[in-house]
Amino acid sequence: MPELPEVEVCRQGIEPHVLNQNVADVIVRNKQMRWPVSEDIAEIRGLKILAVERRAKYLLLKTEKGTLLLHLGMSGTIRVIDANLAVKKHDHFDLLLASGKALRLNDPRRFGAILWLKDDVNAHPLFQSLGPEPLTDEFPTGYLYEKSRNKAVPIKTFIMNNQIVVGVGNIYANESLFQAGIRPTTPAGKVSRKRYDTLTQIIKTVLAKAITQGGTTLKDFTQSDGKPGYFAQELQVYGRGGQPCVSCKTTLKEIKQGGRATVYCPKCQAR
Known part of the structure; x- marks a missing residue:
């Protein structure tokens, strides 16, 4: 299972490709992930990615109208690809960018998550009980x-x-x-x-x-x-x-x- 370092490496890897990019489209090939993918995910079309952040093992792509949450689950991977690259088995989700690139989520076990959060991320139940990030000053000695x-x-x-x-x-x-x-x-x-x-x-x-x-x-x-x-x-x-x-x-x-x-x-x- 990807742990914090792997998710942070993923965040750093995708950030240069998606930051300040407009979302051209979303493609959901399988809605049955850890939680069903909502139809609201389409609301990200046309929006600009303003920040690429991580909280615990969750990737957060922030826009002015909401946040796209991605979780890799047990065996998921996210890659930056050319948008027209042939689809492989278990490629469940594409975030198509105006640049012609795409973020593609491949998840054989479908324990990952794709959520569109329109309210404050920190108020979401997934985040309310989380402890501090270990690489910040919120995790001091003592x-x-x-x-x-x-x-x-x-x-x-x-x-x-x-x-x-x-x-x-x-x-x-x-x-x-x-x-x-x-x-x-x-x-x-x-x-x-x-x-x-x-x-x-x-x-x-x-x-x-x-x-x-x-x-x-x-x-x-x-x-x-x-x-x-x-x-x-x-x-x-x-x-x-x-x-x-x-x-x-x-x-x-x-x-x-x-x-x-x-x-x-x-x-x-x-x-």
Whole structure:
């Protein structure tokens, strides 16, 4: 599943092609996405894209009359293409631009979303309970410590909760906890302020580096130009269960937490 870095890379990739462009047309080939695509989507025709933003894993193309929300779901990709490029299987949506280019959403599993929001985006139910963006000043040192008091949930579950902080998905939670030397099963409320402050900085660094590297290509994610992301080459624990730790050579242990794979080093992450 594309996580925050992959979505941010996508945003950066499409922005130069769509910013200040007029929308010539929209083509909806399959209305049955995560939520049915509304007929109101046609209202974006003729409007200019004034901003290309991201909130959590949602892409937001803003106009003077509303915002087009796009979500990649589990396996979706968005590419900038020539508008007349032949359609392939699972190409469910095109945003045609006056330039002759198009944004094309391909989503084999149809867990993605295409929504036309005419009111304040932040007032929409999808956004009301979201935590802060991790790469902003709204996610300072001290924040995680304060939010974690009296919490018995494992720390990995805690930092992956979008109501606490958005965008720390499974890959980056594994990597951040390893670099911070914190065992993923440790109760969130048992971690000290000092260790949380270290973890906060590591989360920021890991996410920022992943964005610079173009994201992590595992199975489904590719950038908007079709090129893969290269952060997978930097992974120290995720996907390496049973292999030697890069730091101490201890065999990495793999467990399941909330149905997700968790990999950690029993020695480097002793507590």
